[in-house]
Amino acid sequence: MASPLSADRLLAALRAEGVNVIEYGNWRTHNRNHKGAWGPINGVVIHHTVSSGTDASVRMCYDGYAELPGPLCHGVIAKNGDVYLVGNGRANHAGKGDADVLSAVIGERALPRTTDNNRDGNPHFYGFECINLGNGADPWPEAQLDAIERVSAALCRAYGWSAASVIGHREWTSDKIDPRGFSMNTMRERIDRRLEHGGRSGSYTVKAGDTLSSIGRAHGVPWKEIAAANGLREPYVIKPGQSLTLPGKPAPAPRFEPFPGVEFFKSNPRSPVVTAMGRRLVEVGCSAYGSGPGPQWTSADRAAFRKWQEHLGDDPQYCDGWPGRKQWDALKVPKV
Known part of the structure; x- marks a missing residue:
């Protein structure tokens, strides 16, 4: 519990x-x-x-x-x-x-x-x-x-x-x-x-003579981040035997935009993700746009994505213009 x-x-x-x-x-x-x-x-x-x-x-x-x-x-x-x-x-x-x-x-x-x-x-x-x-x-x-x-x-x-x-x-x-x-x-x-x-990279047990500065230098982490991660305030006292959390590097940013879910598109969104998707559809020859694409999801976006689904050779029942996960991943929309 x-x-x-x-x-x-x-x-x-x-x-x-x-x-x-x-x-x-x-x-x-x-x-x-x-x-x-x-x-x-x-x-x-x-x-x-x-x-x-x-x-x-x-x-x-x-x-x-x-x-x-x-x-x-x-x-x-x-x-x-x-x-x-x-x-x-x-x-x-x-x-x-x-x-x-x-x-x-x-x-x-x-x-x-x-x-x-x-x-x-x-x-x-x-x-x-x-x-x-x-x-x-x-x-x-x-x-x-x-x-x-x-x-x-x-x-x-x-x-x-x-x-x-x-x-x-x-x-x-x-x-x-x-x-x-x-x-x-x-x-x-x-x-x-x-x-x-990403996130935390581990912990460290304080030894005699250690300071936050020396621990930070040894692990490549700013000492103030170690202090913040452990709730330490001035005068920043640490004691031998004390266990400290060491902040790590953040997770690398994904190269492509993760699938936002079909509900995202059905909510009639206005988002840079929609623009990036539209531009990618144009690149792969599946444009259905008279102008744009732009950030507002429209029937043209749905028609263009239907072309992409047909291009993939999906079963007709899955070619409805609403993005699915596998279809989205295959399109490789750049991360925005």
Whole structure:
């Protein structure tokens, strides 16, 4: 049974993953623990705020409102990738969901379809609200998606989970649609790549005579990053026998754009990913554009992708213009 992280350990885990953390208000003691259990911890839920503006969104998630007091999550992920910590403990974010989904998360299995809202998720999940209007048109900047990836990987790494422990709110309950505008399957792929190839490089046991500077020089890591990763503050005292987390290099950026999921395209997105896809379709001789391509998904994009599906020789039932994973991977859309 996984116990909640202390405030210092949570902060250190996020910073070790390269997250730009901003501590908001009295987040360390801001929680709803007096209303119920906090733990055992089993996973992470990603939300969108249905709001705009960083200051107003963070304040809303910290304070909550009359019908639902705050904190409404543990962290708020801004458009620029900054992460505001607003709570530490039980938060009003997950609500009722499907017990079978919780079992799948615990077992790190494929998620079942949500059919019942028969289990309180607030004791079991960390929650992160991402600033987005949730209308399918509000863009998701790469800095924000990168922060979601890093936050999720940090918690997975702290608990020894895989990315299967990270779910969207809509995957927890049939009553919600968040996060809308990107694919959670694609996000889990990003998280797994980070867990496998990037992030922390290990730990180091302090020896007599060591300083943060000497440890940093020996491992090629700035000493301030080691301090941040371990929650150390001035005067930065370390002691022999102490175990320190050593931040590693971030995962290499993928060469091609990962498959954003068919839901992304069906949400009528406006995104540079759509432009990159269109340009690639033109390059391979599958254009259906009178002008463009541009960032707004249109019927011309769907017609062009249908040409690509036919070019691949796919069965007619799979040539509907909606991108599938294998078809997308074969197109090799450059990373944007």
